[in-house]
Amino acid sequence: MSDDNATDGDATAEPEFGSRSRSAEPNTVEPKGNQSAVIAATGGAHTVEAVAGSGKTTTMVKRLRAEIEDRDVAPNRLLVLTFANEAAHTIQAKLRDELGPQDAFDIDVYTYHSFSSQLLTEYAYHVGVSPEFELVTEADRPQLIESVYDEIDFSFVAPGAPSAGGTNEGTLSELTSFIESMRREAIRPAAIRSYLPDDEALRALLDLVGDLKQMAHDVINVDANDIMWADDELAERCDRLSVVYRAKAREFNGDGPVQTAVGTHLEAMAETATRAADHLRTATELEWQDYRLPEAMFEGETGPLTSIAQTPMGRLDHFVHMLRRVRAFVGAYEAYLDALEERNAFDYDELIHRTVSLLQDETVRGDILAEWDAVYCDEFQDTDESQLELVEELRDGLDIMVVGDSDQAIHEWRGQDPENMSNLPASFEEIGLELNFRSRQPILDLATNLDPEKDAIEAYKEPNPPNVFKVDSEGERTPAQVSTTISHLLTGRFEDVPDRDLSDIAVLVRRNQNARDVAAQLDRDSIPYTLSSDAAGDLGHGVRTVLSYFRILVSPDDDVSWQRVLLHLYRIPEADIDTLLTAGETVPEGYEALTDADTALARPDRVRDALADYDRLRSVSTTHSISELYRHFKRETRIDWFLRESDRDALSNVERLIGAFNDSPVQSGLTPAFVDYLERQAHLLSADDETATSPGSQSDDAVDIMTVHQAKGLDFDTVLLPFLTESEFGHITLENYQRDLYRYDVLVDDIQGELDDPLRADCSDDQIAEEWRVLHVALTRAKERLFLFGNDVEDAGPGADLLDTHLPDETSDTPVHWSAEGPRLPVWDALMDSYDDLADRTPSAVRDSTDAVNRGVDEDPGTITYYQSEVTTERALETVLEFADEVVAGTLANDDPETDAATSRFADAPLGGTVDAELARQHSHTALEAVRNCERKHVLDHVVDAFPDPIAGTATESTRTHTHTHTPADVGSLFHAVAELAYWRDYDDRGDWRTACTRLAQSRDLQPALEPALDCIDRYFETDGSRWPAVGSEVPITATDIPDVAGDVTGYVDTVRRHPDGGLAVLDYKTSRTRNELEESHQLQLYVRACRDRFDDPITHAGYVYVGEAGPATELFAVSELEPLWTDVLDDLQAADESAFENATPGSHCRFCEHRSLGCPQAEFSYEDEFRVDRR
Amino acid sequence: MTDPNSDAPTNAEPATETTTITATELATHLVCPRRYEFRFERPLSAREGSRDRVRARRRELLRRPIIAGLRADGDAAADRVDAALERFDRHWHSSRESYLADEQERYDEEAVAAAIEAYFSNGGHDHAERLVDADTTLGYERDGIRYEAAVDAVVERDRGYLAIRYVPDLTGILHVSWSDSHVRDFLDGRKYYPRQIGSFVRAGVAIRGLKAEFGIDLPCDFAYVAPLAESRPAYEFASGSKSESESESESASEPGVHVDIARRHFEDAYEEERLDLVELIGDRAAAIRAGETDPRERRFDEITATACEYCAYRDACPDHLAAEVSFGDRPRSRSQSRVSGDADDTTEHGQTQDTADAPTGDD
Secondary structure, eight states, X not given: OOGGGSSTTOTTSOOOTTOTTSOOOOSOOOOOTTHHHHHHOOSSEEEEEEOTTSOHHHHHHHHHHHHHHTSOOOGGGEEEEESSHHHXXXXXXXXXXXXXXXXXXXXXXXXXXXXXXXXXXXXXXXXXXXXXXEEEOTTTHHHHHHHTGGGSOTTTSOOOSOOTTSSOHHHHHHHHHHHHHXXXXXXXXXXXXXXXXXXXXXXXXXXXXXXXXXXXXXXXXXXXXXXXXXXXXXHHHHHHHHHHHHHHHHHTTTSOHHHHHHHHHHHHHHHHHHHHHHHHHHOSSOOHHHHHHHHHHHHOOOTTOTTOOOOHHHHHHHHHHHHHHHHHHHHHHHHHHHHHHHTTEEEHHHHHHHHHHHHHXXXXXXXXXXXXXXXXXXXXXXXXXXXXHHHHHHHTTSEEEEEEOGGGOOOGGGTBOTHHHHTSOTTSEEEEEOEESSSOHHHHHHHHHTOTTSOOOEEOSOOOSOOEEEEEOOGGGHHHHHHHHHHHHHHTOSTTOOOOOGGGEEEEESSHHXXXXXXHHHHHTTOOEEEOOOTTOOOOHHHHHHHHHHHHHHOTTOHHHHHHIIIIITOOOHHHHHHHHHHSSSHHHHHHHOSOHHHHOSOHHHHHHHHHHHHHHHHHHHHSOHHHHHHHHHHHHXXXXXXXXXXXXXXXXXXXXXXXXXXXSSOOOOOHHHHHHHHHHHHHHHTSHHHHHSOOOOOSSSEEXXXXXXXXXXXXXXXXXXXXXXXXXXHHXXXXXXXXXXXXXXXXXXXXXXOSOTTTSOXXXXXXXXXXXXXXXXXXXXXXXXXXXXXXXXXXXXXXXXXXXXXXXXXXXXXXXXXXTOOOOOHHHHHHHHHHHHHHHOGGGEEEOHHHHHHHHTOOOOEEEETTEEEEHHHHHHHHHHHHHHHHHTOGGGSOTTTOHHHHHHHHGGGOSOOSOOOOOEEOHHHHHHHHHOHHHHIIIIISOOOOOHHHHHHHHHHHHHHOOOOHHHHHHHHHHHHHXXXXXXXOSHHHHHHHHHHHHHHTTOGGGHHHHHHHHHHHTTSSGGGSOEEEEEEEEEEOOOTTOOSEEEEEEEEEEEOTTSSEEEEEEEOSSSOOOGGGTHHHHHHHHHHTTTSSSOEEEEEEEEOSTTOSEEEEEEHHHHGGGHHHHHHHHHHHHHOOTTOOOOSGGXXXXXXXXXXXXXXXGSOSBTTXXXXX | OOOOSOOOSTTOOTTSSSEEEEHHHHHXXXXXXXXXXXXXXXXXXXXXXXXXXXXHHHHHHHHHHHHHHHHOSSSOHHXXXXXXXXXXXXXXXXXXXXXXXXXXXXXXXXXXXXXXXXXXXXXXXXXXHTEEEEEEEEEEEETTEEXXXXXXXXXXXXXXXXXXXXXXXXXXXXXXXXXXXXXXXXXXXXXXXXXXXXXXXXXXXXXXXXXXXXXXXXXXXXXXXXXXXXXXXXXHHHHOOOOOOOOTTBOOOSTTEEEEEEEEEOHHHHHHHHHHHHHHHHHHHHHHHTTOOOGGGSOHHHXXXXXXXXXXXXXXXXXXXXXXXXXXXXXXXXXXXXXXXXXXXXXXXXXXXXXXXXXXXXX
């Protein structure tokens, strides 16, 4: 992913260096629209309310530059705060580009957390903590929470059956979510304690709710009492309920706020029951709903009344049980805080709170604030309550500018407060950034039309219709429609829409399930896609194999884990495992007991290896700490080689856990309990917030599928938004609405005094507002084209309206403010209104693509011709997949060669024998070098692209990181990268080159190669070649039509320069120690030939610029000098056309060969121990 | 009536002409043929701490004391409860589970004891008085196969007999409702609840076994009794108020824990669906006899979607492993997930709701 997509509003940012695909815009984009106002603004406090795609971060960076350059502010007097690491890195990168590394480095860019951590470390003694205070990260927190599990009051929550490790998963995750929400909202245990009624009262409430529900069932449930259609009977029974409610209401008069709320609610219920009774008596034509409604209202059983999202009894029931859980967990929460204090540790929330207190401390406040003149807060809409407090403290002493877009606040569930933006004091001067550089106008209009209160966003780009496409779509058909739309886009089958590439297209969804459904369909249709990491997915196979290995280390009798390890890691056949388990109780015992393993087992070698590894690790596990064991484990089993990328990510969670455990006071060895812990927590971590919200990946060669949350900050040429229906898009808020409300939202609001009444207040606005913002973010990701898939709001079903008529209204003493149907989210209706409006004003901007797409959905995929026979596309795909499965299963060769000529020909191919078909060959300079040394190496590296020996690869890598050495290749690639960048950026003095080199070494992790590369730069500037004007850098070349050569020639020319004589010179940089002879210079020959017709002017020279120890020097040959060598080049090219695996030529080149495991190398370079070069 | 603990084919020696197939084998094969293989054909020990094992232990904690109580000498109700609780006490201390918190262990012990007592005061004494046999196996023969089902108690009723199996709760037990085509729907692929169908198969084998033993014309019934169907802290004891409910399943228990009993009878369902059930049993028995253990030949997509997540053998399963590296229809098992928000739902009682195929561990 390139940086210019990393955060919002980067449309005006220059492209990342080196990305050839984008135009190399110069670095001096003029500010547009209101950006100048932001840059020029003076005064103490500003808020920049920026719309999506308005370049807010870029503008902020330009302002910082103006501060430094025009207003002479020292860079280190500027403080920039942002929300996440990701965002901090983006700002740093932009600052480097804008200001150069020195000034950029001097500006303090922090996340809120890193800022607090820094301040507290500095003032640790003043605060009374050790400067080495421990930080409890998200990865450490579960361990801490488990340690307070036994402080749960189990007389208020049933502990349930224990799962592995002794906790109950449900209870533990309840506790975790409770503590996390309380920390997020800065609610202290004392506040909770004083909110809760005392135990006796709470038990009475629980008892009351149970009894009332039971009573309602016994009295007004129409089935249980057989009173369906009995109007008067049911009315009379409702009256009885009313009497009871009223009597109970009196019991709670004035005992405390909670009891008062319950008492008032019971009054309201009494009134509701009376109204229901009246309705039953007086209404003329009663429907079945009228009879079912009382049980919905008073028993909480909504049954067929599907439109009802909340009921009087439901709210009461969930409220009281929330109190019960809170009561059960509050002690554990206190213990959690005590444990933090005892360990001298802060969690992230505490970190911020402490910093706020520090800033409020008059004795140090002045000193701290004196460090800076101004503070800039980016992505301000993402701040939460405590971060806002922090900012407010800073504001009192510093100039401040906050930048954000409240329409993009979509993390409220994580504690973020979208109001932070708009609730800033009036002393803040507001500047709006309303010009959008990303999207076409109709896309923006569609988004802003949704809300009449919202101002229009103006697009900077010229119109280029059509931009908005709608597809009427029903749930089950949607994935197929999405897939068809993508294939239409790829093949240019939509009218007015040019062909799109895979990289142009993204599918954004609300829920992971939707993403999986779309992915499954694209799978079936063979469209490549990338599914950004799935937050709630299961543990990967690789990670489970790792955990299984840990299990057998602590419990050798765990057959299940043995079988997994042996099957997955060692590829041992099941029959062998059977043999082992039959011979002994456990696998190791079975192996001991086998007298003749070589004949009893199909793969004795593998079993031997497996058990040898196991023995070694087991002995390590008895003496070493877990993290050491883990290092050994990784080395012995080479587990990395068995993992997919997603598994490696998940494995890093396991590593985090092991790492976190190491910090605990007692470093212990591997125990069964620890394996349980790992397993449990790895599951939890695989579902943590970070994976749910970290930006998704933007791929170059696949359609991206991700959730809207993952797409925040990204943009795409063409965006598809499927599942825009109320039930799919609103699912998270609408499903279980009443229950989720009492997942502490109500508690928090009530404790903070922001709620009229926990039972009768309407709480739907906040939640629903966030869903609309999510939609806004989704729509504004599209640059050129936006496809909407959805349909009308489903028929809500009966009941809710009727229930509302029974609820006490504002005329009552006890009005109920909510509506039974809860919040609604008619996304499609709203979008279609907006769409129609757009269609009226600019008909060319919109298209109804329903028919075009549906025609495609039902289309026959056709046939293909395979070896003269016609097969359906479907069948062909299936066949290929079957073969692939057989390759994996190792059964591809088992086919009977007589059965089907075409199949057997295909099936035999990978297993040797003669096939006529040859892989197409491509030649390059390095390939020709290889073929001169060894044909086998040429075939492996340049024809079939064979993977290198696993161990050789690992060894090189570990050597590099451990000893901080560099290879000549590192120096070469660093220098070449600098030279290329310098070309694009017009760097022409030595200082620029050196700066760029330092930066690139850092970003590419080539630090050890920096010094030698800087030497190369110094030498370069002493060469003649460096003074000739460049006309190209890293010029890609191809020559396809060389007579008598089958393969094409490809490569890159380092630089093409204008020779003082007038022609062009093709130059190659050499960072090596030695010089090349003319006779060896096939490379130059190739380049000259390939560049012959590429430039307007003729190529007259070719040569080398020596910048390594062989230089500084420019060695140039006239083209006429080179031409006689062509016959040699031709020989090499022909050799490369014909090279064969069989022809191995050992020699000194074997030293760097990555295929030595084949057994062919010169003796001194062969592995000592097969496959293993290094077994430290 | 043999081997009480399990109806595993310990007696399936070639000495007899007939093959014995047990209800547990049938039920396991219904859920996943590979699981059947790992459990019965080439046994792998299920993992310590797996849900199956935890549940199996809870079943043992209930059924052994209850059986001891049913068989207790003396007619006094108190003697039975004492015998049961004494047996429970021994069993509790000899089969310890790991608990992270003492309080949690105390609660659990109280809950099971309360459930045992609640069972006796809700029909258990009646069962004891009319007990025919306890801890036994019922069976019958058909087409050269002997079908067996282990039951915990057989009691005589006014007319006919009732076989009982004690389970901790009704998770995975077919909800016998108005519908009368559970088995047909399963056979025809309309619905997929293999574990629930397995519970019906066990009921069917037991009822047919009762008829074989006592007479084909007698009305015979089978019930799952779940003394620990629900438990929660008893909020009532402090305030002293007592539920006025007259619901049969409700019962007071010793202070601290409140339990609800649940039971499910299968007589009517058996009569309704007997023919389909016979077909299903015959079909699976044939598959077992033929050694068919490849899940890919059954409804593999549905197996991976429902059974794998809870399977104690999942980590060892080659089919599950292979799914990783296959192409095309990769299983995507989790039904749905939230992008945001908190952990999965639990009921008031801290138990996850009965999902499609949580483990029974009943055997």
